[in-house]
Amino acid sequence: MAQVLEFKLPDLGEGLTEAEIVRWLVEVGDVVAIDQPVVEVETAKAMVEVPCPYGGVVTARFGDEGSELPVGAPLLTVAVGATEASAAAAAPEGGGAAAEEPSGESGSGSGSGSGNVLVGYGTGAPAARRRRIRPERSPVPSPAPAAPAPVAAAPSPAPVAAGEVNGRQGPVAVVSPLVRRLARQHEIDLRQLTGSGPDGLILRADVDSAIRQAGQVGQVGQVGLATELEARAAAEPVAAEASTARGATAAPAAERIPLRGVRGAVADKLSRSRSEIPDATCWVDADATELMAARAAMNAASGPSGGPKVSVLALLARICTAALSRYPELNSTVDTAAREIVRLPGVHLGFAAQTERGLVVPVVRDAHTRNAESIGAEIARLTELARTGKLSPAQLTGGTFTLNNYGVFGVDGSTPIINHPEAAMLGVGRIMPKPWVHDGELAVRQVVQLSLTFDHRVCDGGTAGGFLRYVADCVEQPAVLLRTL
CATH class of the missing domain: 4.10.320.10 (E3-binding domain)
Incomplete structure (x- = not known):
């Protein structure tokens, strides 16, 4: 007998509670295989393709593209064993599927579910939560909350119901x-x-x-x-005359844009940062001429096929890790409940990246153990994943300090908002020729503005100023950095 199983939106990890449907990958009536991606969703962290743990015929979809669903809400229903043809197409190597209670969780011992609802996020349910239905009972699943229960298809060459039931798509x-x-x-x-x-x-x-x-x-x-x-x-001239006579002028309606997905997550984090962190900002102009010359020499020494080029952002990131080893107060967080400052043992360096989906902050893990070339390669890899929307939630969390290069937008300075729950963020403006006093004479030099926003609870202005001055000294004289390499 056929059995209709309901697949619910799984827990996508990292404390996420909802997701937006971006694109359906299957239609009602399509035959799906076990672990085949059926929908692409967008969370506050990343874009994710969600695989279905059942193999069979899709009988219903819940939610239109652009709608938002909470974790645990019905996503779709699948008729398992509806037809011999569907079973052969969906699970060519599987035997008879054991009946299970319809839910978004699956065990690992059933032919109708893989248990890998979302690989890497532990969404499979323990075996103890599965139950088998006695053969003599009708394998009709329990009804889904706030929605009519799907009816099991009869054992025929195809599902026999057509049309819509209560406005929901049915099997074809x-x-x-x-x-x-x-x-x-x-x-x-x-x-x-x-x-x-x-x-x-x-x-x-x-x-x-x-x-x-x-x-x-x-x-x-x-x-x-x-x-x-x-x-x-x-009729148009008559209507126009009547409208003019009444003097009616319809005012354009204001556009409302929902704060959800990445935009909503950014809004929540920035609001929390401003409300919880007593931040302060200091800044300094630095002569980056020597840093740019050192970068050019590094890339020239590598030759045409000597590996990837070292970027300015990679050099600044390496300078930041050296500065944080001298001023560990800024590589910390505040436990508000315990009223304690927690100094973190390693530097997981976040960097701001602008994408079509909004601002994201990928994290370079263990940046304090990497050199400039290694940091640059990881930044390039994560940036490409960010542009294609393939960053995982784990690659967007856990940062301890953030580097924000807003100079790419053609601006000189800014007062960055700290990436909660971190304690500081370094902002970098554009590097451009400016008049500068060098060796006692006025000259045109490559000048950059550096700004540091810090949590005043973890340190005072002297520590923040010392950190920023060390960064500026390394920018102006890269040889200073040799003492920490």
Whole structure:
């Protein structure tokens, strides 16, 4: 007998409680295999493809693209063992699937579920939470909360129900992928067709007939549309005069943009930072001419095929790790409940990256153990993942200090907001030629503004000033950094 299993939105890790549906990867009536990605969702951390732990025919989807669902909400339902054809396509190597209680959690011992709902985030349920249904009982699953319970399909060549039930998509009596693809290409709604095959199975002839009927209706509709346009054209002057006479001028409505996904997470974190952290900012201008010359010499020494080039951001990151070893107060966090400052043993360096989805802060793990070349390679790797939306939540959390290079936007200075719960952030403006007194004479030098925002609870201005002055000295005289290498 067929069994309809409900797959719920799994826990995506890192304390996330909701996700936005970006794109459905399957349609109702499609045959899916175990662990096949069925939907792409966006969380406050990253874009994730969610695999389904069941193999069978998709009978319903919950939520439109752009809608937001909480963790544990129904995502879709799958008819497992609905037809021999579906079972063969969904699980060619599996035997008989054991009946399970419909939920978003699956055990590892059932042929209908893999247990790997989202690999790497531990969403599989313990075996003790599974229960088997006695063979003599009807394998009808428990109803989902606030939604009608899916009805198990009869053992026939395809699901026999068509149309919609209470506004929800139902199973479609189609077996052939060719028929489904033909219907999609011609925008034919299979739920509105009555199949001429056995037990109401929709055949290609049924779709061809619907395509021909749609073409005839389109021709008739064009004639009616022309008549309607003529009537509207005649009525427009009258309506315009009436509107002018009333003096009615409709004011444009304000646009409302929901704060959710990455934008919402950034808003929450910045608001919390401003409300909890008593921050202060200090800044200094530095002559970066020698730093730029040192970078050019490094890249020239590597030769045409000597490896990746060292970026300015990588050099600044290496300077930051050296400065944090001298001023560990800024590589800490505050435990508000315990009223304690927690100095962290390692530097996990975050860097701000602007993407199409908004501002994200990937984290270079154990930056204090890396040299400039290693840091640069990791920054390049994480930046590429950020641009393609493939950063995992683990790669966006756990930072202890953040480097913000807003100079790429063509600005000189800023007062950065600390990335909660960190204690400090270094901002870097653009490096540009400016008049500068060098060796007692006025000269044109490459000048950059550095700004440090710090949590005044973890240190006083003297420590913050010492950190910033050391960074500026390394920028102006890169040889200073040799003492810490």
